[in-house]
Amino acid sequence: xxxxxxxxxxxxxxxxxxxxxxxxxxxxxxxxxxxxxxxxxxxxxxxxxxxxxxxxxxxxxxxxxxxxxxxxxxxxxxxxxxxxxxxxxxxxxxxxxxxxxxxxxxxxxxxxxxxxxxxxxxxxxxxxxxxxx
Numbered sequence: 001x002x003x004x005x006x007x008x009x010x011x012x013x014x015x016x017x018x019x020x021x022x023x024x025x026x027x028x029x030x031x032x033x034x035x036x037x038x039x040x041x042x043x044x045x046x047x048x049x050x051x052x053x054x055x056x057x058x059x060x061x062x063x064x065x066x067x068x069x070x071x072x073x074x075x076x077x078x079x080x081x082x083x084x085x086x087x088x089x090x091x092x093x094x095x096x097x098x099x100x101x102x103x104x105x106x107x108x109x110x111x112x113x114x115x116x117x118x119x120x121x122x123x124x125x126x127x128x129x130x131x132x133x
Contacts, residue, residue: 005061007133008126012060015122016053023114035104059088064123074127081123082116089115 024032033040060081067080092115093108 077123077127078120081119085115085119
C-alpha cells in the first residue's frame with residue numbers, strides 16, 4: 001500500500017467511525033432498539049466493530065479511492081462512493097434478512113441507504129483532502 005492510500009484509509013476510517021457514532025449513538029439509536037429488540041447487544045463487541053471498520057476501509061481504499069483520485073467533480077466522487085456503499089450494505093442487509101428470523105425489512109432499506117450515504121461522505125472528504133496532500 002502506498003503512502004497516499006494509507007492516508008486515504010485513515011481519513012476514510014475516521015469519517016466512517018464519526019458518522020456511525022453520530023448515527024448509531026444519537027440520531028437513530030431508538031430506531032435500532034425498536035427494530036432489533038432482543039437481537040441487539042447491551043454493549044457493542046468492540047473487537048468485531050473494529051474488524052468491520054477495517055473491512056470498510058479496505059473496500060474504500062481498494063475500490064473507491066482509485067476512482068475518486070481520477071475524478072474532477074465532488075459529485076462524481078460521491079457517486080462512486082455511494083454505489084459501493086449501497087452494494088456493500090445491501091449485501092449485508094439482504095443476507096441478514098434472508099437468514100435471521102425477525103430481521104426488520106425497514107432496517108434493510110434504511111441501512112442500505114446509510115451505507116451509500118457514509119461512503120459518499122467519505123468520498124467527498126477524500127476528494128477535498130487530496131488537494132491538501
